[in-house]
Amino acid sequence: MSLDKDQVRHIAMLARLKLTDEEYAISVQKLSKIVDFVDQLSAADTTGVVPMAHPLDAAQRLRPDVVTESNERDRYQENAASVSAGLYLVPKVLE
Amino acid sequence: MSAAGSNSGWEVVIGLEIHAQLATTSKIFSASSTAYGAEPNTQANLVDLGYPGVLPVLNKEVVRMAALFGLAVNATVARRSVFARKNYFYPDLPKGYQISQLELPIVEHGEMFITDADGNEKRIGITRAHLEEDAGKSIHEGLDTSSGIDLNRAGTPLLEIVSEPDLRSAKEAVAYLKKIHTIVRYLGISDGNMQEGSFRCDANVSVRPMGQEELGTRAELKNLNSFRFIEKAINLEVERQIDRIEDGGTVVQETRLYDSDKDETRSMRSKEEANDYRYFPDPDLLPVEISDEYIEAVRESMPxxxxxxxxxxxxxxxxxxxxxxxxxxxxxxxxxxxxxxxxxxxxxxxxxxxxxxxxxxxxxxxxxxxxxxxxxxxxxxxxxxxxxxxxxxxxxxxxxxxxxxxxxxxxxxxxxxxGLKQITDSSAIEAVVDTVIADNPEQVAEYKAGKDKLIGFFVGKVMQETKGQANPGQVNQILKDKLSS
Amino acid sequence: MTALHSQTLTELASGLKKGEFTSVELTQVLLDRIAAHDDKLNAFVTVTASAALATASRADAARVAGIGGALNGLPIIHKDIFCTRGIKTTCGSKMLENFVSPYDATVVQKLADAGAVVLGKSNMDEFAMGSSNETSYFGPVKNPWNPECSPGGSSGGSSASVAARFAPAATGTDTGGSIRQPAALTGTVGVKPTYGRVSRYGMIAFASSLDQAGVITRSSEDAARLLGVMAGFDERDSTSIDQPVPDYLASIGDSIKGLRVGIVRQHFDAGLEEQTGARVKEAIAVLESLGATTVEVDLPNLDMSVPTYYVVAPAECSSNLSRFDGVRFGYRADDAEDLLDLYCRSRGEGFGDEVKRRIMTGTYVLSAGYYDAYYLKAQQVRQLIADDFRKAFADVDLIAGPTTPSPAFKLGDKVDDPIQMYLNDIYTIGANLAGLPAMSVPCGLVDDLPVGLHLVGAHFNEETLLRCAHQYQQQTEWHKACPEAFK
Structure with missing residues (x-):
């Protein structure tokens, strides 16, 4: 099963990726190849097989409910392109 | 137009999703403070900000609190629960996904009892309660063409409590919500402060003709941040849906925002587009496993x-x-x-x-x-x-x-x-009574002639004289004795 | 005395201890080499010369005072995927071209605490997605054995640096073979430990359930030395395993007599280049000569490992890379019209083609209607593959085979065909899917290009791998082979 341009557009939108027209054309072709390739999986007999989400059979460790972090806002915001009064800025969000 | 409350011929079906902020000291996956009201982004550390390379580690307290809630509502507390990622882009969601629980929540199959309109006890099913992280806040005021993002709240632990669609009126919804509100505060797992957003509610509302089995199309009401608004918003929405259907239209499945200033609900189409959350188990977190001994210890601690x-x-x-x-x-x-x-x-x-x-x-x-x-x-x-x-x-x-x-x-x-001490000394009261009787011969005569009601007049006079400090029982008794002699 | 740049970590440690040279002298020698020759390889994104000399000088003082750590004064290179406080961490991407991490990865911290001197940050495939180092925003790394060839990827800068004697050791990360494949293609030793053995905190995530940090060195002994410092429990990583770290050096000298070595029939099927296969068989014969016995084992689902990987890894990556949105860090598109435009352009312009392709593949396999057929199915097949290994390890102590199907390929050869590129990892991916420790050991040359012997062990059994490789290296000289241009 291959992908068409509309599907690729939809995926790109879900993933918030802007592609040029040329990139779209190449993506349709290459993603289709990848999807065809992974389609091999359908041949495997997985009846009754428990899906494996982790390579190790372990349980989640729990952290004590203690605050050890302090305010490092200025340092952390050095990597941000746009901040004002301690806030990260984005184009106006309409509600 | 159908008047509020007279939805004859229609059955209202409501399910609630309650978000209770858990009263922990630190966040669900990081060691930042959850204190309310700090300066923007001063309680957002690398994990809360979703910095490259950082990883979540689960707070012990949230597991205890969820288990406590589960036991309090007769639910099953899962011996194994799994965190999943809910993927979507929004500025208040720093990682581009919210860590939540989907397929294996920590609490399932609970119940809560309310009193319905006829005064009967009614069971409301609790489908599930799961742990998740809260998002940050977008701030629009005072910024021209921008919105500001404050991530202090990002990563605050939430227990999302989802009811069955068992509620049949806005009143029932509020009664149920109040019960949950009481329970979480009793358990000490949430401060329930609605103003600060630590107890929030979304309502799924639909209507169907009386007797119809199949559920109507529902609308999800958001931003219901007080008991009063919840009742108003649900009633408004019920009216809107009935009007629409009676006018030959149909209800569309959508998210609607309640505006308390305008007292109306309105569609939030922007949030609707392409909702595909691509949930999958979070590979950074392992399954949460709870032993029977742990459950018993939590049960022992139940207030x-x-x-x-x-x-x-x-x-x-x-x-x-x-x-x-x-x-x-x-x-x-x-x-x-x-x-x-x-x-x-x-x-x-x-x-x-x-x-x-x-x-x-x-x-x-x-x-x-x-x-x-x-x-x-x-x-x-x-x-x-x-x-x-x-x-x-x-x-x-x-x-x-x-x-x-x-x-x-x-x-x-x-x-x-x-000097407000009551006068209980009989002789002192008797002296005042004697004076009052002596000063009001006409009323005494009338009383003796059978006008019993005048006893109040005499009591009033005595109390007036004693500035209210005489013991009223004693005054009554002494008056009656003296007047009948 | 052997030239400093040709010495192993172990030899250098001994030389420093004896006072034959100082860490500052050693560091300067290597920095000079990098300055003189890296233009031929493009192995570095950042060289941290002055910081390295300052650390070296502190290490020298510590040594004199008798307080140096296990790696005191020894030079290493970090793959540019590890966050380093105050130093750029680019992950090979335009997205992070100017990103300066405010914190150190646990691996970086541990090596620093042991006294290691960091010479710089090595080039890599963008976000570790690639097998040739051609997806790096900073240009491909070239193979020291032949500059027309790829050094492998994604830890190509680390493997090329160690092969070119820029440093005796480098860190790497391995999601589907990203340490072992470049090690094989550059004639170096590459170790990917058991999943959970080394902390992932501060390692920029590609696919969280597969990623594991490891090392690239020239000898197994050096790998053991470095790994002993890097490994161990980290409370900041929920998937880090709280198990004691054995002293890998303690048992490395023990004989491998009686070691049961599994040979996977499917490894030597069509797809394996003949000469490469011959070198690997010769290496296995050496193990037998040392007293190991070979046992044929079956991995029936091996051919499913690449398609499984190319569902699981992109799915996790599509989510892991959502945090790069131009708001808190990383590339931000100019003059965004609105929020959607900011997101789509920052990500569209900041990520390269292969990264975008993987994000889209992952988005697709997780999306409504496809989740069961792809993601869930892949998780099930992953279980089958893990079961195959579990069964195999009931009969053998380790599995030996080729690391790659062929020696290094020419840069540009596979860049247009993602499937051909992906198949380069066919022998290495299984260990990631099952979370097993694995390593590549240089085992010969094919047309003057190195190839590697791949060893896979049972969970937490790095010790056996390192011992087997060390014993092999006592009998062979392949790990001492040096590309002509970098002698």
Whole structure:
């Protein structure tokens, strides 16, 4: 099963990726190849097989409910392109 | 247009999704503080900001709190639960996904009982309750073409409590919500503060013709941040849906925002586009495993719940069931009441009357919580004791209460300072009675002729003379004796 | 005395201890080499010369005072995927071209605490997505054995640096073979430990359930030395395993007599270049000569490992890379019209083609209607593959085979065909899917290009791998082979 341009557009939108027209054309072709390739999986007999989400059979460790972090806002915001009064800025969000 | 409340021919179906912020010190997956009201982004560390390379580690307390809730609502607490990622882009969601639980939530199959319109007990199913992280906040005020993002709240632990669509009116929805609100505060797992957003609710609302099996198309109402708004918003939405169907239209599945200023709900189409959350198990977190021993330990630690407390108040203190219900509405109020009773001895009903009456009135007047009361339980007990031992009358006590509320000191000091001690000396009262009888011969004659009602006139006169301090029972008795002789 | 740049970590440690040279002298020698020759390889994104000399000088003082750590004064290179406080961490991407991490990864911290001197940050495939180092925003790394060839990827800068004697050791990360494949293609030793053995905290995530940090060195002994410092429990990583770290050096000298070595029939099927296969068989014969016995084992689902990987890894990556939105860090598109435009352009312009392709593949396999057929199915097949290994390890102590199907390929050869590129990892991916420790050991040359012997062990059995490789290296000289241009 291959992908068409509309599907690729939809995926790109879900993933918030802007592609040029040329990139779209190449993506349709290459993603289709990848999807065809992974389609091999359908041949495997997985009846009754428990899906494996982790390579190790372990349980989640729990952290004590203690605050050890302090305010490092200025340092952390050095990597941000746009901040004002301690806030990260984005184009106006309409509600 | 169908008037509110008269939705004849239609059945309303409501399910609630409640987000209770868990009262932990640190966040669900990081060691940042969850304190409310800090300067923007000062409580957002690398994990909360979703910095490259950082990883989540689960807070022990949230597991305990979720388990406690599960046990309190007769639910199954999962021995194994799994965190999943809910993927979507939004500025208040720093990682581009929210860590939540989908397929294996920590709590499932619970229940809560409410009283329906006919006064009958009604079971509301709790489908599930799962742990997740809260998002940050977008701030729009004061910024021209931008929105500002504050991620202090990002990563605050939430318990999302999802009900079955068992609620049949806005009133039932509010009753259920209040029950959950009471429970989470009883358990001490959430402060339930709706203003600060630590207790929020979304409502899934649909209508269907009476008798129809199949559910109607639902709308999800968001931003319901007070009990009053929830009732109003649901009623508005029910009306809107019925009007629409009766006008030949159809209800579309959508998210609607309640605007309390305009008192209307409106569609949030922007949030609707391409909702495909691509949930999958979070590979950074392992399954949460809980042992039977752990569950038992949590069960042992369970505080007395409202229903049990209510019946105990009736049995132990001989309270009326209605009073017991009011007093057990919050754990803090119940604790306050019990502290008063404990300090006064055998005056449980008088104590109840004062807590429910004057104290509740004063708190209400100033918009205060029981925890912020001007009068401590010990001090109120002092006042109740003076009523009980006849030092003051109930009427004088109201005066003393107001003085106590205004910070003039404990009851005994106020009674002494203002000379409000009740006159219980019979000879003193007799002397006043004699004067009153001597001064009002006409009324005495009428009384003796059979006009019994005039007894009130004489009591009033005596109380006037004694500035209200005479013991009313004694006054009555002495008057009756003297007038009939 | 052997030239400093040709010495192993172990030899250098001994030389420093004896006072034959100082860490500052050693560091300067290597920095000079990098300055003189890296233009031929493009192995570095950042060289941290002055910081390295300062650390070296502190290490020298510590040594004199007798307080140096296990790696005191020894030079290493970090793959540019590890966050380093105050130093750029680019992950090979335009997205992070100017990103300066405010914190150190646990691996970086541990090596620093042991006294290691960091010479710089090595080039890599963008976000570790690639097998040739051609997806790096900073240009491909070239193979020191032949500059027309790829050094492998994604840890290509680390493997090329160690092969070119820029440093005796480098860190790497391995999601589907990203340490072992470049090690094989550059004639170096590459170790990917058991999943959970080394902390992932501060390692920029590609696919969280597969990623594991490891090392690239020239000898197994050096790998053991470095790994002993890097490994161990980290409370900041929920998937880090709280198990004691054995002293890998303690048992490395023990004989491998009686070691049961599994040979997977499917490894030598069509797809394996003949000469490469011959070198690997020769290496296995050496193990036998040392007293190991070979046992044939079956991995029936081996051919499913690449398609499984190319569902699981992109799915996780599509989510892991959502945080790069131009708001808090990373590339931000100019003059965004609105929020959607900011997101789509920052990500569209900041990520390269292969990264975008993987994000889209992952988005697709997780999306409504496809989740069961792809993601869930892949998780099930992953279980089958893990079961195959579990069964195999009931009969053998380790599995030996080829690391790659062929020696290094020419840069540009596979860049247009993602499937051909992906198949380069066919022998290595299984260990990631099952979370097993694995390593590549140089085992010969094919047309003057190195190839590697791949060893896979049972969970937490790095010790056996390192011992087997060390014993092999006592009998062979392949790990001492040096590309002509970098002698």
């Amino acid at each position: 007395e719940l409202p229903v049990a407390k209510q019946s105990r108040f009736v049995d132990e203190y001989g309270l009326k069931i209605d009073d017991a219900e009011i007093l057990t509405a919050s754990r803090a109020l119940a604790d306050y009441y019990e502290a008063v009773v404990e300090a006064t001895g055998a005056t449980a009903q008088i104590a109840a009357n004062w807590v429910i009456g004057d104290l509740a009135g004063a708190l209400n007047r100033e918009g205060k919580d029981i925890g912020e009361s001007n009068i401590s339980a010990a001090d109120l007990a002092g006042l109740v004791s003076r009523i009980h031992d006849n030092t003051i009358s109930g009427k004088i006590a109201k005066q003393v209460f107001e003085a106590m509320w205004d910070g003039e000191g404990p009851a005994d000091e106020i009674i002494a300072a203002k």
